[in-house]
Amino acid sequence: MTKGTIVILGATSWIARGAAFEWARRGHSLILTSRDKREISRIASDLSIRFDIVAESALFDALDIDSHALFFEMLEKRNDVIEGAVIAFGYLGANCSKFEEQERVIRVNYLGAVSAISGFSNLFSKQKKGFIIGISSVAGDRGRQSNFVYGSAKGALNIYLEGLRNKLHPYGVHVMTVKPGFVDTAMTFGLSGLFLVADPFDVGKQIVVLQDKKKNTVYIPGFWKWIMMVIKAIPETIFKRLKL
Amino acid sequence: MRTCKKEISGWGRIARGESFLMRPERIDDIKNQGVPFSARGLGRSYGDASLNTKNHLFLMERLNRFLEFNPKTCLLRAESGVTIRDIVETFVPKGFFVPVTPGTKEVTLGGCLAADVHGKNHHCDGSFSDHVSEFELYTAGGILKKVQKNDELFNATAGGLGLTGIITEITLKLLPINSNFIKTTHTPYRCLDALLSHLSEKSPRYSVAWVDLMSRKEIRSIVIEGDHLQEPSPIKAITYPKQFHIPFQAPSWALNSFSQKLFNTLYFHKLSLKKKPFISSLESFFYPLDCIGNWNLLYGKRGLYQYQFVVPVKGSSLFFIKLFNYLQKKRCPVFLAVLKKFGPENSNYLSFPKEGFTLAMDIPGNTPDLFAILDALDEMVLENEGRVYLAKDFHLKPSLFRGMYPRYPLFQKVKKRVDPEFLVQTDLSRRLGIT
Numbered sequence: 001m002t003k004g005t006i007v008i009l010g011a012t013s014w015i016a017r018g019a020a021f022e023w024a025r026r027g028h029s030l031i032l033t034s035r036d037k038r039e040i041s042r043i044a045s046d047l048s049i050r051f052d053i054v055a056e057s058a059l060f061d062a063l064d065i066d067s068h069a070l071f072f073e074m075l076e077k078r079n080d081v082i083e084g085a086v087i088a089f090g091y092l093g094a095n096c097s098k099f100e101e102q103e104r105v106i107r108v109n110y111l112g113a114v115s116a117i118s119g120f121s122n123l124f125s126k127q128k129k130g131f132i133i134g135i136s137s138v139a140g141d142r143g144r145q146s147n148f149v150y151g152s153a154k155g156a157l158n159i160y161l162e163g164l165r166n167k168l169h170p171y172g173v174h175v176m177t178v179k180p181g182f183v184d185t186a187m188t189f190g191l192s193g194l195f196l197v198a199d200p201f202d203v204g205k206q207i208v209v210l211q212d213k214k215k216n217t218v219y220i221p222g223f224w225k226w227i228m229m230v231i232k233a234i235p236e237t238i239f240k241r242l243k244l
Numbered sequence: 245m246r247t248c249k250k251e252i253s254g255w256g257r258i259a260r261g262e263s264f265l266m267r268p269e270r271i272d273d274i275k276n277q278g279v280p281f282s283a284r285g286l287g288r289s290y291g292d293a294s295l296n297t298k299n300h301l302f303l304m305e306r307l308n309r310f311l312e313f314n315p316k317t318c319l320l321r322a323e324s325g326v327t328i329r330d331i332v333e334t335f336v337p338k339g340f341f342v343p344v345t346p347g348t349k350e351v352t353l354g355g356c357l358a359a360d361v362h363g364k365n366h367h368c369d370g371s372f373s374d375h376v377s378e379f380e381l382y383t384a385g386g387i388l389k390k391v392q393k394n395d396e397l398f399n400a401t402a403g404g405l406g407l408t409g410i411i412t413e414i415t416l417k418l419l420p421i422n423s424n425f426i427k428t429t430h431t432p433y434r435c436l437d438a439l440l441s442h443l444s445e446k447s448p449r450y451s452v453a454w455v456d457l458m459s460r461k462e463i464r465s466i467v468i469e470g471d472h473l474q475e476p477s478p479i480k481a482i483t484y485p486k487q488f489h490i491p492f493q494a495p496s497w498a499l500n501s502f503s504q505k506l507f508n509t510l511y512f513h514k515l516s517l518k519k520k521p522f523i524s525s526l527e528s529f530f531y532p533l534d535c536i537g538n539w540n541l542l543y544g545k546r547g548l549y550q551y552q553f554v555v556p557v558k559g560s561s562l563f564f565i566k567l568f569n570y571l572q573k574k575r576c577p578v579f580l581a582v583l584k585k586f587g588p589e590n591s592n593y594l595s596f597p598k599e600g601f602t603l604a605m606d607i608p609g610n611t612p613d614l615f616a617i618l619d620a621l622d623e624m625v626l627e628n629e630g631r632v633y634l635a636k637d638f639h640l641k642p643s644l645f646r647g648m649y650p651r652y653p654l655f656q657k658v659k660k661r662v663d664p665e666f667l668v669q670t671d672l673s674r675r676l677g678i679t
Contacts, residue, residue, distance in 0.1 A: 012269075012270075014269070014306070036270070039270050042311060042323075043309060045309070045310065045311050045312065046308075046309035046310045046311070049310040049311075049312075049313050049334065050310060050330075050334045132571045148300045186245070186246065186267070186269050187250060188245055189267050190246045190249075190250075190265065191246070191250025
């Protein structure tokens with residue numbers, strides 16, 4: 001049996017690259033996208049050399065929502081079976097006190113993601129199989145002063161994915177929400193006060209394994225479930241005084 | 245890009261320094277910010293070659309993409325953070341091996357080129373840069389330069405310890421192999437002259453000698469030789485056992501003269517038992533130490549100094565006896581020693597290998613008067629027209645360095661041209677007065 005193709009949007013992230021390694025090792029073909037053409041083609045050549053698979057690269061800009069329809073037309077015209085999709089792009093935002101920056105954070109992490117996910121949702125519900133993995137964040141579980149704009153977009157995304165999971169279940173399409181904790185990426189490099197930082201390749205590999213098991217919402221590494229349970233349990237009167 | 249202020253050390257863990265670390269994930273992230281900068285791979289150089297105290301240091305580990313491979317020409321183009329491990333894991337199952345490999349897989353291609361590393365096959369195949377046809381260099385001027393063989397910037401960069409800029413991409417010619425096994429022979433010796441004459445003869449592709457310098461009575465050694473098995477045998481994808489990492493630094497007494505004497509005696513007898521040629525795996529032949537990820541912690545807080553030099557064949561026997569006697573007189577323990585015969589030198593300005601015998605010695609970092617002993621060794625080596633290996637060095641004096649590397653003025657000329665403001669620096673370059 002030939003293995004289906006997996007599409008990874010935002011494949012320049014190290015978590016996405018870790019997941020791509022795992023799928024490539026299993027012999028899946030990959031379509032990798034980013035808005036950085038040079039980078040994504042480098043990542044695609046790397047995967048095809050390492051694992052002798054077909055890895056294609058394509059441009060996909062989360063902010064340029066008008067262009068998304070064309071991307072999905074291209075996917076529909078293909079002869080191969082698209083088995084699943086990962087939405088891995090994200091934007092943390094630099095200085096979120098300005099509205100322009102807040103808007104950009106929400107456009108990428110929520111609107112861009114929703115546009116992409118609904119594209120895959122149409123595709124997969126037509127073929128009555130497939131999976132969608134949305135890479136969200138623990139930041140979406142509770143608003144904190146340090147990153148609540150990003151958190152609010154991710155929180156909205158969580159609810160969107162939850163509803164979609166419900167809607168697509170009868171069609172045999174699985175939707176998984178991934179909430180990574182602290183992962184050793186460019187976003188976190190050198191930040192002080194981080195503990196138990198996970199290797200992005202381990203996180204990527206776990207995403208693939210947990211998708212096999214058809215998990216719904218997962219924290220990676222798994223102990224973040226307990227950390228977030230505690231954080232969510234803190235009463236608001238106390239939480240608002242904390243500096244997290 | 246985020247910066248992280250952190251203390252790091254060379255592999256010997258004696259040289260240390262706090263730097264501003266940056267970890268680019270794409271080539272464009274490498275930016276000259278007007279502050280002295282340099283690159284670091286996996287930090288396997290023993291001394292201070294990978295350190296840049298108080299300055300910017302680019303960690304290259306995430307620039308590790310294979311870019312192009314042509315099985316007909318065996319040419320592989322890859323980013324400089326690709327490791328020998330990446331190549332072995334990817335290409336051995338396809339029937340290719342690295343043309344030159346140091347004793348560990350945990351090194352980046354950029355590091356291999358910057359130190360112009362050698363392997364057990366230097367007498368046959370030369371050093372790493374001899375198999376590099378082209379590379380890309382980020383220079384202090386902020387541009388990426390393609391550098392071809394025969395360019396003087398090639399000769400300055402290969403073996404140039406990262407001082408001409410940051411190597412970003414390398415085109416390397418891989419070695420086709422028929423099998424992932426090595427036909428190996430062990431030949432024990434109890435006499436230095438016999439060992440030296442064996443190594444001087446025409447030997448197989450891979451040849452190296454393990455030498456026991458802990459025994460007072462005699463110099464025991466084992467010549468380990470091998471070549472890739474020529475008969476085609478199915479190359480299986482090797483499954484690599486997960487590396488063992490020592491969770492904490494061992495106490496300094498864990499490895500001591502007594503334990504090493506015992507180990508050496510056992511090792512000598514174990515290896516001598518194999519009288520006939522036998523088949524070993526690539527893994528055990530080339531990378532015996534790689535099963536422990538961070539073996540340098542075995543030496544404990546004191547760290548270790550690996551001293552490696554090369555001296556011409558002529559007069560080497562007398563030289564080694566003089567050297568061993570001196571070490572014994574100074575009660576300087578040598579836990580591990582490896583001897584090998586080098587072939588002719590290449591045209592790079594600061595590459596270490598040249599025709600003669602090279603000896604690498606592991607000395608515990610808490611040896612009394614270590615640096616005075618090393619100074620004396622340096623004098624002896626220079627007197628015998630030899631040189632020490634800069635990628636392992638942490639004490640050489642600027643004047644002796646210039647004596648050992650007579651082509652330094654050529655290097656300096658190129659350095660001045662590509663980096664007129666001397667922005668590319670390391671702890672090593674400042675110590676040796678390389679400007």
